[in-house]
Amino acid sequence: MSSVPKAFDFTGDVAIVTGAGSRMSGEIGNGRATAILLARQGAKVALVDYNTEWAEETKRMIELEGGTSAVVQADVTEEESCRKAMEKTVELFGTVHILVNIVGVGGAMGDATQLDLAAWERDFKINVTSMVLMSRHAIPEMRKNGRGAIVNMSSVSGLIQMTRAMAAQHGPEKIRVNCVCPGMVFTPMQEGTGWDVGNAILFLCSKEAKWITGLIMPVDGGTTAGKADRPALKADTLAEQNTGVPNSKA
Numbered sequence: 001m002s003s004v005p006k007a008f009d010f011t012g013d014v015a016i017v018t019g020a021g022s023r024m025s026g027e028i029g030n031g032r033a034t035a036i037l038l039a040r041q042g043a044k045v046a047l048v049d050y051n052t053e054w055a056e057e058t059k060r061m062i063e064l065e066g067g068t069s070a071v072v073q074a075d076v077t078e079e080e081s082c083r084k085a086m087e088k089t090v091e092l093f094g095t096v097h098i099l100v101n102i103v104g105v106g107g108a109m110g111d112a113t114q115l116d117l118a119a120w121e122r123d124f125k126i127n128v129t130s131m132v133l134m135s136r137h138a139i140p141e142m143r144k145n146g147r148g149a150i151v152n153m154s155s156v157s158g159l160i161q162m163t164r165a166m167a168a169q170h171g172p173e174k175i176r177v178n179c180v181c182p183g184m185v186f187t188p189m190q191e192g193t194g195w196d197v198g199n200a201i202l203f204l205c206s207k208e209a210k211w212i213t214g215l216i217m218p219v220d221g222g223t224t225a226g227k228a229d230r231p232a233l234k235a236d237t238l239a240e241q242n243t244g245v246p247n248s249k250a
């Protein structure tokens, strides 16, 4: 009986979660949920965040459950800071198997003719460049282990193709790269929570997902799929016109 392997066992794995704090005190954001879930399944988790107070709160939550984590202060928009965060994680926990890039912001408002370009560039750095910088320093560690898993949290569509390109580039090295696209999880309707997002990430980081890479996974309760009373696609009537066979008997 005991020879049956435990599913979603991260014992021995070291994970880095960027944005592991949360701006809402006592609440569960996406990074905090992901860090707690990984630690709960046995991973040692480096809680990388600019704001150490917010990350310490996550660490306390992990400690309450008996998990292992450490706060690593970094600004993920600065390459030297990312390099040091990786170095610190390896010093603390020996290596890195998993990188979850959560840090991101809503982005500059306005259309192309109106938006403030300095704000756009600032947010591009936070949302996209940061993921390249963290991956750039995590991948050499993953190579040493002969495996790795990276999950990017999508804030802008640019991340989708970047994730797929990274999946293709690092697939031969057994480093999987996937992307999670959460819906508005903290709307007043409260349709979803950080736990829903965290569980999707946990799955993508697990050995059970070893055959999954380059996946863009919406975690949004189906909101981007359309609505039953407003389907995403209209019926195409061309075949009906050309052949006389009706789309529907009704």
Ligand SMILES: NC(=O)c1ccc[n+]([C@@H]2O[C@H](COP(=O)([O-])OP(=O)(O)OC[C@H]3O[C@@H](n4cnc5c(N)ncnc54)[C@H](O)[C@@H]3O)[C@@H](O)[C@H]2O)c1
Pocket: 018, 019, 020, 021, 022, 023, 024, 028, 029, 030, 031, 048, 049, 050, 051, 054, 055, 074, 075, 076, 077, 102, 103, 104, 105, 106, 126, 153, 154, 155, 181, 182, 183, 184, 185, 186, 187, 194
């Ligand atoms: N909240 C939502 O409804 C929602 C919806 C879709 C996507 N997202 C995405 O989820 C991610 C997290 O959002 P959230 O609302 O769950 O958490 P949050 O914004 O409350 O927390 C993010 C954490 O990232 C840290 N951080 C910010 N900039 C940083 C930097 N340069 N370096 C290091 N750490 C930094 C913050 O200190 C904070 O602890 C973002 O990428 C966001 O775009 C959120």
